[in-house]
Amino acid sequence: MNRQRDGLEKFYSIIPAGGIGSRLWPLSRADAPKFLHDLTGSGSTLLRATWDRLAPISGPDRIMVVTGRAHRAAVEAQLPALADANVVLESEPKDSSAAIGLAAAILEHREPGVIVGSFAADHVIGDRRGFRRAVLEAVAAAEDGFIATIGITPTEPAIGFGYVHCAEPLAIDRAPSAVRADRFVEKPDAETAAAYLADGRYLWNGGMFIAKASMLLEQLGESRPELLAGILELARVWDTPERGAVVDRVWPTLEKIAIDYTVAEPAAAAGRLAVIPGDFDWDDVGDFAAIAKLHARGRKSDLAILGENARVLADSSSGVVVSQTGRLISLIGVTDIVVVDTEDALLVTTSANAQRVKAVVDALKLSGRDDVL
Structure with a gap:
């Protein structure tokens, strides 16, 4: 792999490994969440499969995992190559805005100009080549100043996923399939989902976001300035002895809200969101069906x-x-x-x-x- 040739020299992967996966109870529990299970019969947990998918793209030394304190031992056992400096522990769940925002802020503080990509720990993707192609295009769109997401080409009128609406194509070097995303829609009913599929301009929201860390944080600050202020305070002391005291004081005060609402939807409304259609197989394994x-x-x-x-x-x-x-x-x-x-x-x-x-x-x-x- 030649990361410089592929335009990946500034790229860093973030894996948010949180959430219980309540629709998979009683298999998935607070002490054994969904991402720590092998749900595909492959012999690998979902977390390990996510790591194996990302390591050839960003390099194993450029993957950060955000998880709960209670899961640290299990995560590190699954990922022995994970650097200690790249483990970010949450004292309590605060949803994806805080988790991804803090990771992005820490990485920007360490490496100004870094491009980050967030990929959930509990998704199933079999086509690694197709996934890599989409990530490369998303990184190119991020270099061009967009916040990028990878939308999944629907194969059925699914009601368990959110959707993203595609507008006009974007002329971005090294991202020929990029289009502007102008809005997100919540999980639809069956009739609406069938209409989305027939329309052809709707993709499943795969929850993957790629952007310059500075751009992601700027967008977060526009919609939630107090949340950004707390995240930046944490990032400034993260690699210092002050971390523990500041985390105990600041983390409980952070707003619990998904990044879709604080970054993705406002970016789409402002014309800053690019979507790369992903034609690879994908599932978030949201329930037993x-x-x-x-x-x-x-x-x-x-x-x-x-x-x-x-x-x-x-x-x-x-x-x-x-x-x-x-x-x-x-x-x-x-x-x-x-x-x-x-x-x-x-x-x-x-x-x-x-x-x-x-x-x-x-x-x-x-x-x-x-x-x-």
């Missing part, structure tokens, strides 16, 4: 089975079974079933209702049943 779909691709079996010691007998059944207990599970004549069997909780639902699992988690929180969360 997505897992079933992933395992159905290229396989003859209609039933996906996950778990090292899973014992499943199935007759005329389809869906997904996740087992962590070694208990025998028998399925007879059930279609699109979801069974998740753990030591202290059992989930049984269907693929059609997989998005509703989050409501169970919310109900458990309200009832104070934190022991199973």
